[in-house]
Amino acid sequence: MCTNYAAARRDQLFKHFGVEPPDSPWRDEVYKDYPAPIIRRVDGAVRVDVATFGMRPKKHIPKGVRDFDTMNARAETVGEKRNFSGAWKGLQLCLIPADAFYEFSYETGKAVRWRIGMADGSPFAIAGLWREWNEADGLAYSFTMLTVNSAEHPLMSRFHKPDDEKRSVVILPAEEYEGWLASRSMDEARSFLNLFPANKMHAEAFPAPPRAAKDKDVGA
Numbered sequence: 001m002c003t004n005y006a007a008a009r010r011d012q013l014f015k016h017f018g019v020e021p022p023d024s025p026w027r028d029e030v031y032k033d034y035p036a037p038i039i040r041r042v043d044g045a046v047r048v049d050v051a052t053f054g055m056r057p058k059k060h061i062p063k064g065v066r067d068f069d070t071m072n073a074r075a076e077t078v079g080e081k082r083n084f085s086g087a088w089k090g091l092q093l094c095l096i097p098a099d100a101f102y103e104f105s106y107e108t109g110k111a112v113r114w115r116i117g118m119a120d121g122s123p124f125a126i127a128g129l130w131r132e133w134n135e136a137d138g139l140a141y142s143f144t145m146l147t148v149n150s151a152e153h154p155l156m157s158r159f160h161k162p163d164d165e166k167r168s169v170v171i172l173p174a175e176e177y178e179g180w181l182a183s184r185s186m187d188e189a190r191s192f193l194n195l196f197p198a199n200k201m202h203a204e205a206f207p208a209p210p211r212a213a214k215d216k217d218v219g220a
Contacts, residue, residue, distance in 0.1 A: 001072040001160075002145055002169045004029060005126075006115075007036040008097035012123040013048065017097055017177075024050040029102075029209070032071055033058050038130055038143050039095040041181040051130060051141035055083050060133060073129060073144045075170070075193040079186065084144060087129040093181055093189060094143055095125035101169060102206070103159035114159065115206035119199070125177060127170040127192060146170045146193060154198040171196035 007030050010021040022037055030036045035050045055070035073084040086092075100117035118124050130143045150156035150168035157166045170193050172180055183189035 001147055001167050002101045002103065002126075003069065003071050004031050005096075005101035006030070006099040006117075008099050008123045012099065013037060013097055016123045017095070017125070019046060019048045022048050022050050026050060032069065036143075037097055038128060038141070039097060039125070039177075039181070040093075040130060046181065049141050051143045053143065055087070055129065055131060055142055055144040057133070057142050070144055072147045072167070072169070074167075075146050075148045075190070078129070078146065084129060087131045087144075088186065088189075091183055091186070091189060092130050093183060094128045094130045095172065095177055095181065096128040096143060096145060097123060098126055099123050101126070103156075104161075105159050105205075106161055107158060112205050113208055114203050116155075116201060116203040119202045121202075125172050125174075127172050127180060148193055148195060150195060153195050155201055155203055156195065156198075158203075168195060170194065171201075 006028060007026055013019050013021045017039060019039060024035065026036045027034055030053050032054050034053050036053055037048050038051045039046060039048050053071055058067060061067060070083050078084045078088045100115045103114055103116060104111045105114050127146045128143045130141055133140045133142065147167045147169055149166065151166045153168060156168035160166055172192060176192055180192045
């Protein structure tokens with residue numbers, strides 16, 4: 001699972017994804033409930049909006065209910081889970097533009113944070129779902145990342161605790177962006193939920209930056 005990633009920068013949104021960046025800023029590193037850009041197809045047109053990471057933001061968890069995480073949705077059960085099924089059945093699909101994502105490796109016996117991205121250093125898109133919220137100041141959006149089992153993947157099987165299931169976010173090849181957003185059925189959408197080739201990825205140990213650097217806005 002992925003609960004922290006580096007969002008694509010404004011210049012990357014235009015140069016790599018061909019979309020005009022939204023006005024609202026976002027931080028370099030995105031965590032639960034942080035805003036970040038997502039790319040959607042709405043009424044036949046591709047658009048970018050800033051949305052909250054986590055399908056159900058903390059402020060929308062009912063009072064008295066223990067806080068829970070919705071940053072990731074398992075591809076195998078996405079159509080069955082209450083927080084994700086509506087968006088999945090409604091084909092509310094999105095691209096999550098990223099520069100990298102972070103996972104922990106326990107190969108040394110300790111938790112070591114790794115940064116994972118493309119071998120050529122280019123930005124990429126993670127397959128996601130989005131939903132809409134009616135809030136006091138208007139419409140707001142949230143999103144989640146789709147994940148698949150990665151036990152047989154040469155790279156992604158190296159992460160997570162030894163006894164935990166190995167999972168990976170779904171990285172979409174650039175040539176599949178349009179097809180993913182234009183999926184006309186759940187079966188068609190599911191055909192895109194695959195592991196990305198390890199030989200096109202790069203990973204390295206990458207300690208968390210100081211708080212000041214982590215909170216730097218890159219969408220300003």
